[in-house]
Amino acid sequence: MLKKKKRPLCRLAALFCAAILCLPLAACAVKKPEDTTAPRITVPVGADTDPAVPSVTSDTPDPGTSAPETAPPETKTPETEAPPVPRDKTLTFLACGDNIVHDAIIEDAAKRANSTHPNYNFYDMYQGVAPLIAKADISFINMEGCVGGPSFGYHGYPFFNAPAEIGTTFTDLGYDVVNLANNHMMDYEEAGYANTIAYFRTLPVTMIGGYTKADYDDLRIVEKNGVRVAFLSYTTLINFARQLPAGSDYLLPYAREDDMTRQIGHARENADFVVVSIHWGTEEEFSPNAEQTRLAQLCADLGADVVVGHHSHTVQPAAWLTGKNGNRTLVAYSLGNFISTMYYSQNMAGAMLSLTFRLSPAGERSVEEARIIPTVTHYSLERDGLQIYQLSDYSEELAKKHGSTLQNAFSYDILKRYYNVIPAEFLR
Numbered sequence: 001m002l003k004k005k006k007r008p009l010c011r012l013a014a015l016f017c018a019a020i021l022c023l024p025l026a027a028c029a030v031k032k033p034e035d036t037t038a039p040r041i042t043v044p045v046g047a048d049t050d051p052a053v054p055s056v057t058s059d060t061p062d063p064g065t066s067a068p069e070t071a072p073p074e075t076k077t078p079e080t081e082a083p084p085v086p087r088d089k090t091l092t093f094l095a096c097g098d099n100i101v102h103d104a105i106i107e108d109a110a111k112r113a114n115s116t117h118p119n120y121n122f123y124d125m126y127q128g129v130a131p132l133i134a135k136a137d138i139s140f141i142n143m144e145g146c147v148g149g150p151s152f153g154y155h156g157y158p159f160f161n162a163p164a165e166i167g168t169t170f171t172d173l174g175y176d177v178v179n180l181a182n183n184h185m186m187d188y189e190e191a192g193y194a195n196t197i198a199y200f201r202t203l204p205v206t207m208i209g210g211y212t213k214a215d216y217d218d219l220r221i222v223e224k225n226g227v228r229v230a231f232l233s234y235t236t237l238i239n240f241a242r243q244l245p246a247g248s249d250y251l252l253p254y255a256r257e258d259d260m261t262r263q264i265g266h267a268r269e270n271a272d273f274v275v276v277s278i279h280w281g282t283e284e285e286f287s288p289n290a291e292q293t294r295l296a297q298l299c300a301d302l303g304a305d306v307v308v309g310h311h312s313h314t315v316q317p318a319a320w321l322t323g324k325n326g327n328r329t330l331v332a333y334s335l336g337n338f339i340s341t342m343y344y345s346q347n348m349a350g351a352m353l354s355l356t357f358r359l360s361p362a363g364e365r366s367v368e369e370a371r372i373i374p375t376v377t378h379y380s381l382e383r384d385g386l387q388i389y390q391l392s393d394y395s396e397e398l399a400k401k402h403g404s405t406l407q408n409a410f411s412y413d414i415l416k417r418y419y420n421v422i423p424a425e426f427l428r
Contacts, residue, residue, distance in 0.1 A: 086361035091227040093275070094136035095308045095353040096129075097335030098182075100144045101166055102156035104341040104383040109165070111384065120165040125339060126173055128389040129375060132352065134174040137224045140231075141175050141338065142277065142310045145184040147199050148192035156341075158239075159187040164199060171203050176222055181209030181235040181253050182279040183311065186242035194250060208277065209233035211251045217263065221271050227359050230271035232263050232304075235279040236291060237311075255280070255295055264302040272365060273305045273357045281312045281334060284346070286421050288316055288333040297321060300329035305367055306355070307331040313340070313347050315418055318372055318426045330355065330367050336418075339377050339388055343407040349418040350375040350388075372426045374419050379403045391415065 101122075109120035117123055126133070133139045145160025146152070152161045170178055178200055186193055197210035206220050208231045220231045234255035244250055253259075255278060267274045276299050280292050288296070292309065299307050300323040309316070309332055316334035323329055336350040355370040374391035381403050389398075396412040404410045419427065 088361070089226045089359045091137045091225045091229065091273075091357045092135070093138050093140070093229070093306075093353075093355050093357060094132060095140040095275075095306075095332070095335065096133075096142070097338040097350050097352075098142050098144045098310050098313065098340065099166075099338050100156075100340040100342075101160060101162035102341040104156070104379070105339065105386055106154050106156065106163065108379075108384040108386050109163075117165065120163045122166055122169040123172055125386040126169070126388055128387055128393060129352065130173055132354070132373070132390075136174075136354070138176045138222055138229060139174055140177040140179065140275075140277070140308065141170060142179045142182065142279070142308075142335075143170075144182045144310075146188050146192040146196045148188050148195040149199070152188050152192060160184045161188060161192065167199060167203055171205060175205060177206045177208060177220075177231055178203075179209045179233050179277045180207065181233040181277065183235065183237045183239045185209070185235070186238050186240075186244075186252070189242060190244050190248055190250060193244075197250070206231065209235070209253060211253055212249050213251045214249070216251050216253070217266070219267055219270055221267075227273065227357055228271040229273045229275060229357065230267035231275050231277065232260075232267060233277040234260065236295075237279070257298065260295075260298060261302060264299065264304055268303045272359050273367075274303065275306045275308065276304045277308045277310075279311045280309055281316070283312055284314060285312050286314050286316060286346075286418075292333055296329075296331045296333070299331075300327070301325075303327060304329055305357070305365065306353075308335065308353065309333045310335055313337050313342060315349055315351050315372075315374075315421060317421045318353070318370070318423065328367070330370055332372070337377060338375065339386065341377075341379055341383055341386070341403075343404060345404050345408055345410045345414050346418055348377050348402070348404055348410075349391075349415050350377060351419075351422075370426060371428060372419070372422050374415075374427075376415060381406065391419075 109122045112121040112124060113119055114121055145162060147164060147167055148161050154163050155161050180196060200207040206222050208220050222229050234253050236255050244252060264274060278295060282289050296307055300321040303323060312334040313336060314334060315336040318332045321329045321331055332353045335353060337347050338350050340347060352373040352375060354373055356368045358366045358368055376389045376391055376394045378387045378389060378398060379385055380401060383403050394412060399410060399412045402410050
C-alpha cells in the first residue's frame with residue numbers, strides 16, 4: 001500500500017505564515033468599481049502639518065456621511081454705469097456798441113506805442129472792460145468806419161480809416177465777431193470797402209456786414225459749447241448815399257424786407273440761435289424811431305432771438321418783443337458809443353449787452369440772464385488818455401477831469417441819468 005507523502009514541517013509553517021501575511025494585503029487592494037479617481041493632494045494655507053508630508057483626501061465622500069453642499073462658484077455681474085443725464089448746453093454772449101476811431105484816438109494810440117504795440121497802442125484803452133470781453137464765449141463789436149490800408153491815410157471824422165492795429169487789438173482782446181455794416185462803410189467808396197473786407201478776412205474773427213454778391217447768402221455761424229449761433233447784419237443808411245459802381249462784385253447789406261425774410265429763415269433752419277445786427281435810427285435820440293420798431297418786430301416775427309442795434313451814439317432802451325409764433329426776441333435798440341472822442345456827455349455813455357443762450361436736450365431755446373452793463377469813455381482835457389471804464393468803476397473825481405467838460409455839463413450823476421431809459425430788469 002502506497003503511503004501518503006509527508007510534507008516537511010518547515011514547509012507547512014512557511015505556507016501558513018504566507019497565508020496570514022497576504023490576508024490584509026488582499027483586503028487593502030480591493031476598491032469599489034466606481035472609484036477610479038486619483039487622490040487629490042492639498043496643502044491648506046496655514047495648516048499645521050509638515051508641508052513635506054501632504055495630507056491625502058479622496059473625491060469620494062465617506063458613505064456614512066452626507067456630502068457637504070458645494071457652493072456654486074461666485075459670479076460677478078459687471079457693473080454698468082448709468083447713462084449720463086442729458087444736460088442743457090449754454091453759451092454766453094457779449095455785444096459792444098460803436099467803435100469809432102476819431103483822429104484824437106489815432107494820435108493817442110501813436111503816443112502810447114510800446115515794444116508790444118510798436119506803431120499804435122489801442123490795446124491799453126480797453127483794459128477796463130477787457131476781462132468781460134475775454135470771458136464771454138462769443139464777443140461782438142461794431143467797427144464804425146473803414147480799415148482800408150495806409151494808401152488812404154489814417155483819418156477820423158468825417159471819413160474814417162483806422163490803422164490795421166485796431167483789428168489786431170480786437171483779436172488780442174478776444175472778440176469773435178466784428179460787424180462792418182454802418183453808415184461809414186463806404187467812406188472810401190468801393191476800394192475802401194473791399195480792402196476792409198479783405199483785411200478782416202485775414203484775422204481769426206467772423207466778419208459780418210461786408211459781402212460780395214457771391215457770398216451774401218452764406219451763413220456766418222459761430223459754434224461754441226455745442227451751440228450754433230448765426231449772425232446776420234444790415235444797415236438802413238450809408239453816408240452821402242454812396243453806392244457801388246455798376247458791375248461791382250460787392251454788395252451793400254441794406255435792411256430790405258425780402259433779404260431779411262430769406263436770410264433769417266435760412267439761419268433759423270440751420271442754427272440754434274439767430275443774432276441780427278442793424279445800424280439804424282436817428283443820431284442823438286434816446287428812443288427808437290418808427291423804422292427801428294418796425295424792423296425789430298419784423299425780426300421777431302421771423303424768429304430772430306436777439307437784435308443788436310447801433311448808430312444813435314446814445315444808449316436806447318432794451319426790450320422783449322413777442323413774435324407772431326409766440327417766440328420772444330430781445331432787442332437792444334442802441335448800445336451807444338463804445339469808444340469815441342465825441343464832445344458831449346451823452347456820447348460818452350455806452351453799454352454792453354450780456355446774456356446767456358440756453359439749449360435743452362429736447363431742443364428748447366431760451367435767452368436768459370440778459371443785462372445791460374453801462375460803460376464810460378474817458379479822455380483828458382487834451383483829448384488823450386483814452387480809457388473805457390465800466391460805470392461801476394468810474395467816479396466823480398474822474399468825471400471832473402473829463403475832456404467833455406469843455407463842451408457841456410459833465411458829471412458822474414449826469415452819466416447815470418442816461419441809463420434811465422433802460423428797464424430796471426436789465427440793470428440788475
